[in-house]
Amino acid sequence: MSAVVTHAQHGAVAVISINSPPVNALSHAVRSGIADALTAIKAEGKAKAVLLWCGGRTFVAGADITEFGKPSKPPILPDVIAVIEAMPIPVVAAIHGTALGGGLELALGCHYRVASLDAKWGLPEVKLGLLPGAGGTQRLPRAIGPIAALKVIVSGAHQPAKLGHDLGLIAAIIPGDLKAGAIAFAETVGAKAGPHPRLRDDTAKLEVDRAKFDTAVTEALSKSRGLEAPAACAAAVAMSLDTPLDDALKLERASFMKLVAGDQSKAQRHLFFAEREAAKVPGVGPDVRPRPIKNAAVLGAGTMGGGIAMCFASAGIPVTLIEQTEENLKRGLSIIQKNYEASAKRTGADPAGVAKVMALITPKVGLEHAKDADIVVEAVFEEMALKKTIFATLDAVCKPGAIIASNTSYLDIDAMAAATKRPGDVLGMHFFSPANVMKLLEIVRAKYTAPDVLATAMSVGRKIGKVPVVVGVCHGFVGNRMLAQRSKQSELLLLEGALPHEVDAVVTGFGFPMGPFAMGDLAGLDIGMRSRKERGVRAEIADTIAEAGRYGQKTQKGYYRYEEGRRAPIRDPEVEAIIVAASKKLGVTRRPISNDEILGRMLYPMINEGARILDEGVAARPGDIDIVWINGYGFPIAKGGPMHWADSVGLPKIRDDLARFAKAANDPTLEPAQLLVRLAAEGKGFASLAGAKA
Numbered sequence: 013m014s015a016v017v018t019h020a021q022h023g024a025v026a027v028i029s030i031n032s033p034p035v036n037a038l039s040h041a042v043r044s045g046i047a048d049a050l051t052a053i054k055a056e057g058k059a060k061a062v063l064l065w066c067g068g069r070t071f072v073a074g075a076d077i078t079e080f081g082k083p084s085k086p087p088i089l090p091d092v093i094a095v096i097e098a099m100p101i102p103v104v105a106a107i108h109g110t111a112l113g114g115g116l117e118l119a120l121g122c123h124y125r126v127a128s129l130d131a132k133w134g135l136p137e138v139k140l141g142l143l144p145g146a147g148g149t150q151r152l153p154r155a156i157g158p159i160a161a162l163k164v165i166v167s168g169a170h171q172p173a174k175l176g177h178d179l180g181l182i183a184a185i186i187p188g189d190l191k192a193g194a195i196a197f198a199e200t201v202g203a204k205a206g207p208h209p210r211l212r213d214d215t216a217k218l219e220v221d222r223a224k225f226d227t228a229v230t231e232a233l234s235k236s237r238g239l240e241a242p243a244a245c246a247a248a249v250a251m252s253l254d255t256p257l258d259d260a261l262k263l264e265r266a267s268f269m270k271l272v273a274g275d276q277s278k279a280q281r282h283l284f285f286a287e288r289e290a291a292k293v294p295g296v297g298p299d300v301r302p303r304p305i306k307n308a309a310v311l312g313a314g315t316m317g318g319g320i321a322m323c324f325a326s327a328g329i330p331v332t333l334i335e336q337t338e339e340n341l342k343r344g345l346s347i348i349q350k351n352y353e354a355s356a357k358r359t360g361a362d363p364a365g366v367a368k369v370m371a372l373i374t375p376k377v378g379l380e381h382a383k384d385a386d387i388v389v390e391a392v393f394e395e396m397a398l399k400k401t402i403f404a405t406l407d408a409v410c411k412p413g414a415i416i417a418s419n420t421s422y423l424d425i426d427a428m429a430a431a432t433k434r435p436g437d438v439l440g441m442h443f444f445s446p447a448n449v450m451k452l453l454e455i456v457r458a459k460y461t462a463p464d465v466l467a468t469a470m471s472v473g474r475k476i477g478k479v480p481v482v483v484g485v486c487h488g489f490v491g492n493r494m495l496a497q498r499s500k501q502s503e504l505l506l507l508e509g510a511l512p513h514e515v516d517a518v519v520t521g522f523g524f525p526m527g528p529f530a531m532g533d534l535a536g537l538d539i540g541m542r543s544r545k546e547r548g549v550r551a552e553i554a555d556t557i558a559e560a561g562r563y564g565q566k567t568q569k570g571y572y573r574y575e576e577g578r579r580a581p582i583r584d585p586e587v588e589a590i591i592v593a594a595s596k597k598l599g600v601t602r603r604p605i606s607n608d609e610i611l612g613r614m615l616y617p618m619i620n621e622g623a624r625i626l627d628e629g630v631a632a633r634p635g636d637i638d639i640v641w642i643n644g645y646g647f648p649i650a651k652g653g654p655m656h657w658a659d660s661v662g663l664p665k666i667r668d669d670l671a672r673f674a675k676a677a678n679d680p681t682l683e684p685a686q687l688l689v690r691l692a693a694e695g696k697g698f699a700s701l702a703g704a705k706a
């Protein structure tokens with residue numbers, strides 16, 4: 013018998029135990045172990061019922077994703093489910109933790125499902141660019157109805173056990189000792205005469221109004237952002253309405269096999285593992301314990317500070333919001349209040365919740381109010397002298413062991429740490445705007461940042477719903493440093509012959525939600541102009557546009573024009589005249605620029621910078637860079653992040669194109685990075701640096 017799957021007799025019930033940490037995924041050993049155990053139980057003939065039980069923290073959390081893309085060894089999961097359905101005695105699944113994907117499909121093959129109250133269930137395959145491939149799209153509609161199943165499958169969201177019970181998926185919620193309760197349940201159903209209920213035979217819930225189902229499909233797919241899997245999921249669920257089960261199962265399987273071999277799923281599986289790898293910080297082992305964080309302080313009640321304070325409050329962490337004047341505080345608080353009210357209205361949440369969460373934010377004037385905070389996040393103006401003064405003051409004010417973080421987007425955290433006598437407690441926590449919405453949190457490890465301070469920032473980051481990624485100190489860290497390369501190319505493309513809408517169309521066509529110019533208009537063009545002035549550099553087109561008072565959406569004019577109250581960018585001949593005049597002024601002969609060239613120049617210089625970032629150790633793994641771009645900059649999920657996508661293009665092509673760009677623009681910063689050149693010469697990709705799992 014397989015070591016990971018065993019079975020033992022408990023009275024009239026044969027209990028099959030799966031023990032395959034960490035999440036009891038359905039590896040070949042688990043699949044064959046279950047099938048063998050069922051065959052043995054049948055042959056032994058002693059049991060009146062079977063209980064499918066999982067050891068450790070969870071019921072089966074799905075197929076083993078690391079096996080995807082490799083030849084599948086029989087028995088495949090549908091074979092195992094067929095063995096369950098052919099059992100002459102009832103099989104009961106006992107669910108604790110999460111029954112996900114293939115795990116839920118296994119349970120759907122059982123005659124009954126019972127669960128602990130805190131268990132969750134779902135079919136999250138869509139998040140891996142897949143559809144459930146072992147009958148989930150057919151048996152779940154039979155269990156809970158096609159419309160409810162559609163919502164569960166297309167969202168991929170985890171659902172509470174209670175909902176499963178209410179919908180008829182889960183026969184009983186078992187309080188207390190799940191195993192004992194589940195054995196008792198199995199004994200009871202085993203004592204009943206057969207046949208025992210199988211979802212494959214149960215079509216009672218499949219009768220739905222087709223028009224209602226189609227409306228639900230349109231709604232469910234409204235946010236599928238060019239991904240293939242959501243539509244494939246919906247099409248498969250639709251088969252449950254009119255296609256005989258065995259035919260539908262074959263078609264579902266074929267669709268699964270197609271998606272699993274496709275680029276989108278490969279990209280999404282890469283992101284699944286990359287996100288988990290990013291949680292492992294080099295030099296911070298599992299024995300490093302985070303410091304307890306009971307409360308926080310945020311300095312600055314502007315857009316960023318307010319958003320950061322919301323992150324803490326929304327996670328139930330009391331936060332002191334500190335400003336220099338009562339007036340600033342009042343303004344900041346009123347924006348926070350409005351944001352909470354708008355989101356309660358949007359989500360239909362209880363408006364009383366707004367007062368509750370607002371009560372967690374204590375507004376104060378003066379830095380001395382940071383004295384009791386376990387963690388302080390500074391979000392004041394981007395000016396080093398000011399930051400240094402603030403860090404020195406915080407050092408004097410904060411209690412020993414408090415963590416002092418800066419939300420700077422560019423500046424040197426080491427220099428801020430040096431202004432304190434506790435550089436080990438200092439690091440960067442770079443949030444992205446709007447801070448209460450965007451998932452990315454760059455955690456900047458400075459030279460002396462202590463391992464437990466990093467572990468604390470990671471753990472706080474997760475607690476406040478962010479995807480934290482550790483990066484090193486450099487100008488702009490990972491995301492903005494790479495973005496600077498794109499911004500430089502955007503300006504040059506305009507100067508050489510392209511127009512804003514052409515560049516934006518290529519970038520959105522690639523899958524970004526916005527192109528660089530529409531993005532600039534949203535963020536405000538005055539910000540870039542100010543920063544260039546401080547650095548003593550000029551971007552002829554960007555500066556001419558901003559100097560004309562065209563700051564973007566806020567002035568209804570930027571690279572585009574905007575109609576009152578609307579956000580749709582409209583081409584503006586005035587801007588196009590500014591662009592053509594700038595080319596003339598700088599003696600550049602305008603030429604048609606192909607979409608291919610635009611895409612290459614938007615992405616390859618960023619990838620090149622990513623290679624330098626890896627070479628310098630500013631990011632630990634290429635997957636970390638991908639997680640930054642997916643969660644902070646709208647890089648299309650279907651493409652898996654810039655470094656993953658670069659591998660799919662092939663590094664030799666990127667190297668050669670960059671060398672051409674560098675020559676044409678006479679710009680040595682575009683020369684291919686050493687790491688990229690080496691990998692290309694070795695015929696490898698960035699994934700070779702990471703020990704990629706998927």
Ligand code: 3H9
Pocket residue numbers: 034035037070073074075076077078089090110112113114115117136137140142143144145146148285288289
């Ligand atoms: C599927 O089922 C297809 C079928 O329809 C068709 C089949 C024919 N496989 O997330 P964590 C690893 S598709 C392999 O940190 P948590 C993970 O990499 C699958 N490995 O824990 C990590 O490894 P490491 C549908 C897996 O407690 C470790 O387990 N199912 C798998 O925060 C701990 O993971 C899903 O999509 C897997 N399926 O969250 C569920 N799952 O320690 C995917 C996890 O080396 N999993 N690992 O970094 C999850 O959503 C979360 O892992 C879960 C636990 C909620 C279960």
